[in-house]
Structures are given as C-alpha cells and as structure tokens.
Amino acid sequence: MRRWIERGVAVLGSASLLTGLVFAHIDLELVHRGAGGRLVWNLRVLVPLGIGAALLLALAATRLGDVRERLRGGRAAAFGRNLVGSLAAIAIAVLLNLIAAHHPVRLDLTAHASYTISPRTRKALERLAALPGPVTAYVFVRPDHPWLPTLQGLLESYAAAAPHRFVVQRLQPSRDLLRFERICRALGIDPTTLRSANVVILAAPPRTRGALPRSRQVPLEAMTSQPAALGSAPRRGSFRGEEAITRALLSITRPRQPRVVLLRGHRELDRTAADPRARIERACRSLESLDYAVTTLRLDPSHPDPSRLPTDGDVLWIAGARDPLTGPERAAIAGWLERGGRLLVLAEPVLRQQPGTTRTRFVPLGLDALLRPWGVGLLEAVLADPDTVTPLGPLSLRVPVRREPHMHPIVAPLAGLELWLDRARPLALSPAVARERGLRLTPLLGTYPSARALEDPTALLEPLSAQAPTG
Incomplete structure (x- = not known):
C-alpha cells in the first residue's frame, strides 16, 4: 500500500511540475508589472511549480533511509560525481539564460527587414528612460489571427531595443478575459467595448x-493597410504596425502633443485643394502619423495678433505662399521669431x-526680408540646367543627393539618389x-x-498669364 501511495505522490508531483513548466513556457514570466507599474506574481506558473516541488521533496524525505543504504560502499563516490555534474550543468544553463535575458541579441533575417525598427522609433524608446516606470504593451488578439506573428515580432523588437522599459504582455481572450477586464478598469477603459476586438493597449x-496611467x-485593423481574412496569408508590405504603435507611444509619453500650424491667407498649398499639385494632404498625414497636430492660422493682414502665433516649441509652416505677406504680418512673425519661434518655409x-509684355517677373512675397536676418536669403531667380x-518642364532639373559624412537626417535616407525638381x-x-x-x-x-x-527665365517659358499653384 505504501509503495502505491509513493508512486501516486511521485506521479502527481511530476505532473504539477510539468504543468508549471508548460505555463512558464507560454507566459515566459514569473512576475510582471500590472497597471501602474505594480509587481504581480504569475500564480498560474508558481502554484503548480510549488505543489510539485513540495510533493517530490516530501517523497524524497520519506525515502532518505533507502538512499543511505544504497550509497554505502563504492557507489557514493560515483553518485557524488554524477550529482556535481548535474548541478554544474543546471547552473551553466541558468547562467546562460540570465546573460541572454540581460544582453539580448536579435538578428532580422527577413527579406524586407520586417522586424527592424526605424531610427524614429528608437529615439522614442530612448525617451522612456526618463519615465518613472516601464511602458507596457497589452496584446489582446485572437491566437488564430493571421497578423499575430508579425505583431509579436514587432513588439519583441521594441522590447529588445528598450529592455525593462518596454514590456510586452500577451493575453489570450479564451483564458485571460477576467485579467484583461481588471487591466482595462485600472486604466480607465470600459472593457465591454473591447471584448470582441483585436487590440494592443499601451500604458x-x-x-x-x-x-490613472496614460494609455492608448x-x-x-489600424495597423494593416489591407486587412487579411482569417485563414489567409497576409499580403507582404501591407502591415503598418510600427507607424501606429510608435504614434501611440509618443502620445502617452510626450508632455504635450506638438503642433504644426499652417499659415493661411496667401494662396498657400492646402490639404483639400482642388488642384492635386497644390495639395499637401500626404505631408499632413505623415506629420499626424508622428503624433503632430496639424492646424491652420489666418492672421489679420492689417492688425495681426502676435498671441495667436504658435508657442511652446510648435512650428509655423508657410507652405508655398503665392501672394505677398503684408508689412504688419511680417513684423509680427519677425518679432515672434526673435522670441524663440520656429518657422518652416517652403x-x-x-x-x-508683366502687363503689356511677354516678359515674366518674380513676385516679391516678403519672405526674403523675413529670413535674411537669420542668414538665409531667397534669390529672385529660378534654377535651370x-x-x-x-x-517636368523647361525649368526642371535633376539634383543629386550626395553621400556625405555629416548628412542632415532629413535627406540621409535618400543618399545616392537623384531628385527631379521643377x-x-x-x-x-x-x-x-x-x-x-x-x-x-x-x-x-x-x-x-x-x-x-x-x-529672367522668359527665354525658356511661354508667355505666362496667371499660374496655377504647383507643389
């Protein structure tokens, strides 16, 4: 009877240990940070591991007499050597895992570098060091979703670039619904609106x-330009998760959302212009993807109010003005620049x-007088080659983007190419x-x-009447 009880305890203890190891393989964590940075023990792993270890230790304690009997004689030395070798192997394995955990190395061998994050994302992750705790990405996606492997690989790249500052937690809807609801309530989110959704929550x-913790x-669906149906392979190049996740990351870690303010009233390029050449919708959408708010501003030509100009590091954008700025407008903007304003001029x-002739003339817009005090002059000329x-036309030319040791980041990705300018x-x-x-x-x-x-580009141009805006 005793032997059967011992065998049952051994089987039950081994099964508990195996269950704990399986859960540890799935969760890959014994402790995690919950909402607000609070440490939470993973009981699903610790409880079966503890029960299994306790049962096996209790069984070993009842068999100490048998162990002493078997170790008598010449077997003790061999047993000792085997025990030392086993403990050394376990210690080496634990040490290697600790080194890998604290110094992870990732290689992206995909054809399109799908898991290599951009410099912009790396810069956003570097700012996380100033936060009092880590940013946690809660992944609540069905396990059979075709985009889940791609999403997991991307988030692991974030975590590898910012260890201990960007933490990823995956929750499966079938088993983690209660935990997910607790996390949502801690973040101030109504969980009933997300029960059937595939969503990543950054906190x-x-x-x-x-x-409350800041969350987004x-x-x-917002990460895929062309959502893939369940059971079908996603189309290559249609996953835009990094853009969406980095934008959300910036929105919850920046002290405030920066603005880009478009000046209006001088026939500037517009987001909704009827002429596609005068439309800058794509540029505005790119700025918004970087978590910039794009707004507009129209000043009073005669009595502009300087207080309406952007503040706190926001940017005023004069995009392709075709009518001159008035003197009061230039004076207001010049004074704002002296006070630390930031200006982008296209x-x-x-x-x-010219009336009554076939000659063309340059229209002075007042921008040159605005920029020359800062070392930049706009010549009344047009480049031709x-x-x-x-x-594109007789006044177009090709411009090389030369590789230089200290290139500006805005043109560095274009190094080695040739641009066509009109x-x-x-x-x-x-x-x-x-x-x-x-x-x-x-x-x-x-x-x-x-x-x-x-x-005087008249020789290269047909007589001009009113020109349509170009962009």
Whole structure:
C-alpha cells in the first residue's frame, strides 16, 4: 500500500511540475508589472511549480533511509560525481539564460527587414528612460489571427531595443478575459467595448501621483493597410504596425502633443485643394502619423495678433505662399521669431507676366526680408540646367543627393539618389550671420556644376498669364 501511495505522490508531483513548466513556457514570466507599474506574481506558473516541488521533496524525505543504504560502499563516490555534474550543468544553463535575458541579441533575417525598427522609433524608446516606470504593451488578439506573428515580432523588437522599459504582455481572450477586464478598469477603459476586438493597449506610468496611467488603444485593423481574412496569408508590405504603435507611444509619453500650424491667407498649398499639385494632404498625414497636430492660422493682414502665433516649441509652416505677406504680418512673425519661434518655409519662385509684355517677373512675397536676418536669403531667380532637364518642364532639373559624412537626417535616407525638381529657387546662405545668432546652417541639396540661376527665365517659358499653384 505504501509503495502505491509513493508512486501516486511521485506521479502527481511530476505532473504539477510539468504543468508549471508548460505555463512558464507560454507566459515566459514569473512576475510582471500590472497597471501602474505594480509587481504581480504569475500564480498560474508558481502554484503548480510549488505543489510539485513540495510533493517530490516530501517523497524524497520519506525515502532518505533507502538512499543511505544504497550509497554505502563504492557507489557514493560515483553518485557524488554524477550529482556535481548535474548541478554544474543546471547552473551553466541558468547562467546562460540570465546573460541572454540581460544582453539580448536579435538578428532580422527577413527579406524586407520586417522586424527592424526605424531610427524614429528608437529615439522614442530612448525617451522612456526618463519615465518613472516601464511602458507596457497589452496584446489582446485572437491566437488564430493571421497578423499575430508579425505583431509579436514587432513588439519583441521594441522590447529588445528598450529592455525593462518596454514590456510586452500577451493575453489570450479564451483564458485571460477576467485579467484583461481588471487591466482595462485600472486604466480607465470600459472593457465591454473591447471584448470582441483585436487590440494592443499601451500604458505608461501616470504623470502625477494618484492619477490613472496614460494609455492608448491601437486596434489591429489600424495597423494593416489591407486587412487579411482569417485563414489567409497576409499580403507582404501591407502591415503598418510600427507607424501606429510608435504614434501611440509618443502620445502617452510626450508632455504635450506638438503642433504644426499652417499659415493661411496667401494662396498657400492646402490639404483639400482642388488642384492635386497644390495639395499637401500626404505631408499632413505623415506629420499626424508622428503624433503632430496639424492646424491652420489666418492672421489679420492689417492688425495681426502676435498671441495667436504658435508657442511652446510648435512650428509655423508657410507652405508655398503665392501672394505677398503684408508689412504688419511680417513684423509680427519677425518679432515672434526673435522670441524663440520656429518657422518652416517652403518657397518656390512665383512668376507672372508683366502687363503689356511677354516678359515674366518674380513676385516679391516678403519672405526674403523675413529670413535674411537669420542668414538665409531667397534669390529672385529660378534654377535651370540644360544638361539635366527632366520631362517636368523647361525649368526642371535633376539634383543629386550626395553621400556625405555629416548628412542632415532629413535627406540621409535618400543618399545616392537623384531628385527631379521643377522651378527650384536658389538660396544665398550667410553662415557668419547665422553664427552670430548661435545657429548653424546645413544645406540639404546642391545642384550639378552645370546648373545656373536665371533672373529672367522668359527665354525658356511661354508667355505666362496667371499660374496655377504647383507643389
């Protein structure tokens, strides 16, 4: 009878240990951080491991007499050697796992570098070091969803780039519904709205004590440009999870959402312009994907209110103005720049036919007077290069993006390519003036040596009447 009881205890203890190891393989964690950064023990792993270990230790304690009897004689030395070897192997395995956990190395061998995150995402992850706790990504996606492996690989790349600062927790709807509901309530989210959804929830520590953690929901549908049906393979290149997740990450970790303010009232490029050449919808959507708020501003031409100009690091964007800024507008913007304002100007040459002639003239917009005190001058000319003219028109040219040791980040991804520009405007840079203001001028592009600036492009153009905006 005793032997049967011992066998039952051995089977039950081994089964408990095996169950705990299976759950540990699935969850890969004995402790995790819940909402608000609180440590939560994974009882689903610890309880069966503890029960199994206790049963096997109790069984071993009842058999100590038999063990002593068998170790008498010459077997003791062999048993000792085997025991030491086994313990050494276990210690080496634990040490290797600890080294791998603290110094992870990932290799992306996919053809399209699907799991290599962009420099923008890495910069956003570096900012997490300033937070009082880690950012947690709760993955609540059905296990049979075709995009789940791709999503998991992407989030693991985030966690590898920011160890202990970006934590991933996967919850399966079939077994973790109660835990998911508790997490949602701790984050101030109604769980009933997400029970049937495939969603990733990012949660960051609260800015003030006692407040709710900052969170943002990212539906899986928002990460796919062309959602794949269940059971079918997703189309390559249609997963846009990094863009959506990084935008959500920025929104919950930035102190405030930055703005880009489009100036209006001078026939600038517009998001909804009827002419597609004058539309900048794609640029605005790209800014919004980086968690910038894109708004518009129209100043009073005669009495502009300087207080309406952007503040706190926001940017004023003058995008392709075709009518001149008034004197009061320029004065208001110039004073705002002196107080630390940030300005982005996209200025192409505006050409109009002189009345009663076939000659063309440049329309002064007042932007040159606004920028010259900062070391940047807009010449009243248009660039032309007969050796590199393109099908875009007689005033188009090809411009190389040369590889240089200290390239500006905005053109570094284009290194080695050639850009086609139509009606480009040359600049006159004054580095000495910029240095007096503590600035450094960084040219983005330079033409081929055969290019020249035309102050009178009439010979290359048909007589112009009113031009349509180009972008």
